[in-house]
Amino acid sequence: MTKLLNLALSEPGAAPAAAAVSAAPNHLSFVVVGHVDHGKSTLIGRLLFDTHSVEDGKAERIQAACKAEGMEFEYAFLMDALLEEQAQNITMDTTRVSFRTPRRAYTIIDAPGHKEFLKNMITGAASADAAVLLVDANEGLREQTRRHGFLLSLLGLKQIVVAVNKMDLVNYDQQVFDRIRAELGEFLGRLGVPPTYFVPISAKLGQGLIQPSAHLPWYHGPVLLEALEQFRSTPPLVGAPLRLTVQDIYRFDARRIVAGLVEAGSLSVGDAIEFYPGGKRSVIKTIEAWPVAPDQPAPQGPIPTGRSVAITLEDQLFVERGQIGAPLADPPTQAQAFSARVFWLHADPLRVGELVPLRLGAQQAEARVLSIQRTLDAVSLDTSDGPTSEVKRHEVAEVHIRVRRPIAFDAGGRIPALGRFVLMRGRRIAGGGVIDASLSDQSASTDDQPITAATRSALLGHRGAVIWMTGLSGSGKSTLAQELEKRLLRAGVLPAVLDGDILRTGLSKNLGFSPDDRRENLRRAIELALHLADAGVVVIAALISPFRADRAMAAKRAAERGVPFAEVFINAPLDECERRDPKQLYKRARAGEIPLFTGIDSPYEAPLAPTLEIRTDRQSVRESLDKLSEVVLKLARPSDPEDTAGANI
């Protein structure tokens, strides 16, 4: 038994600086994507088979099993190992397999083509160095061909080979190949990811994969494997500044060890380093290593990009998980708001205003989507007409995001690892995004500035407003107000309901029901609503308020104070309201117990031009709410929110 302890340092004491730029070319991982049934699994099975990477007996065993079950043998079965997949003839999840050529080792990431399995495709493609995009020669470009091409561009994969498959089905016709090349080349070119190669193949028949095919005399480019051999494993970032993601601080003894990953650049003992967000600075004192060799000098660096490291600092700084170590001269951006392109994978859409946990590197922060500039159909590349309120599953969108505390990042693809984030829904990763630019942020420094409505709205992610619901008693104001309140809360908007009961049991307890007292009650309601709205709250005032003059006063006061205001007429015919009579008020009014009751012996002046009219006798609560929340959300979050109007893009 070997009982020797390795006393040599595994990390070379003084690796040359060039180590960071000469990434070993001996391993390439590539993802195979494309529309369902365009032959991904068959291609992979065939590549494994033809490179002699299938273990002895496996192909024979599967052939025997196929024969026993009366199925035709397919190379895809070499890949699709799980029972369900063989049964349904589809790949269910990302699969990774390896093969070797004399030149190097390969990992194939098989990303399933089914639409609902997009998360697996992203899981697979996000870690690949290169991509093979498969297109069926017979079918041409299909939905997922485009969608996957689009996602490759979003994921930053630039080494792409398009394999035009099933050439045998089109008699190896060059025109078919050329047509697909032109169409897909144009599409991917527009996305900024023009493919490096287009290769005609027949995976099933093994044509154009390893050796030039006799069926394709008109094709003079590389066969698929040759094309792959040209690609490089993840090209290193040359000349990028240090970015050290701090994962943890260890205190196994008296020292504080900062553990993390060198995401870009390199670090050495003696380097000045600054930690963002925050900006605390120190100097790297030691690079920790295990096992420790007594006769060898401690490592001094440089530690290149991609290495996990542990360091100590000259000063006892309070460094935290999530911070980014960077050189003083070239720090990351530190900001609280940014524009980004996101993709969404969860069935429950990403909505404007809701709080979602965001993770970037080891940083974690609560984020709020301030606005969705537009959504992009990943298939047609058509954009939505303008701002929308949600990003649905499998959609891509341009958004403005605000996090609750500043985070550090590098935008615009400068250092890709520092510009990517994921969004969580519950315990799951629900989406991802790439930061395009930081946005100027009005609430970032509030200490020496007066607090304004804009400051508050920047904090809340929406502005205050007053929704004035008027209508007869029993028309449905209270019901709708309460349901609307719930909806707004879910949408991340802070609501408050103000209705007659609230006023009469508190603020207006000293008032009766004379015309003067009713007017005073309403005046108090208006002022309270405006004050709350000023503080950023969306006030739902549900009050009979029968007189036009009173409501006009409310609108006028709102305009004076710059508070967005909407008059909503909750309309139901008097006889319907009287039939409902939830509080038995009509009954008592008819009996003479309540004098001057609106609708009975006092008039109701219907609004002449309300922002919205809701017929509660004709529309369901749900329909009414849909309309109401649309109006209210537009009011609370105008398409170009104030706090991003001065966007510094």
Place this chain on the structure above:
Amino acid sequence: MSHLDELESHSIYLLREAFHAFERPAMLWSMGKDSNVLVWLAKKAFCGHVPFPIVHIDTTYEFPEMMEFRSWAKEHYGFNLIVWINQDARNRGIGYETTDPVTVTHELKTVALQQCLAAHKFDALITGIRRDEDSTRAKERSFSPRTADFEWDYKDQPPEFWNHFTTDVGPGEHVRVQPLLDWTELDIWRYLEREKVPLPGMYFSRSGKRYRSLGCWPISKPVESNAANIADIIEELKVTRVSERAGRAQDHHERNAMQKLRAKGFM
């Protein structure tokens, strides 16, 4: 940076993420070659410490030489070793002498692991499985959630990209953290050679035979080999086309045995 450096750094990243994310992580250790790489990487990740318990699920069918290695390694690495035996199953007479290997593996490994997990309330198990070992493992995630019933929902696995993982679990659930997923058998051997990681001697040829994969003694069969050191083994692997676990009887007892074992919570 070499491919081994890349693999090592990524595994260390995963170990550190797991140690940060979970309250009660533990590392499974079978004493095999992958397990020993795992412990080695933990020592590197945590600067010579192993800040979580190391769990050995003892089937009571361990090779005596492996038991010797266990005592030695515990002392050598200085980790907190938890040994767990499904004593209940052994008392009921479950064993290779009486029962089929799939049932024995299930009882003495999977059920034992369940018992150990429940007793210690672990919320994460760090394991040494690799994608290239078995086709079902090819679909695994680095952080792979398991239900309270130990089930792996491979049809609806959470997304995992850009170094972000599933790190939250519900009551009774746990996450399998699999830092060696991207490693191949050849990578493991090259790393063992480069780092001079101590290994049980049974991996090396004696009288023309060696063990390529080590499990319970009644079902582990040696392969014909003259590979007496790691360099020999690496040369041998470059030309072999026999699967690594070919010597493990429980995988082949019936069709799709491995998938059935894994759906029930086997690694």
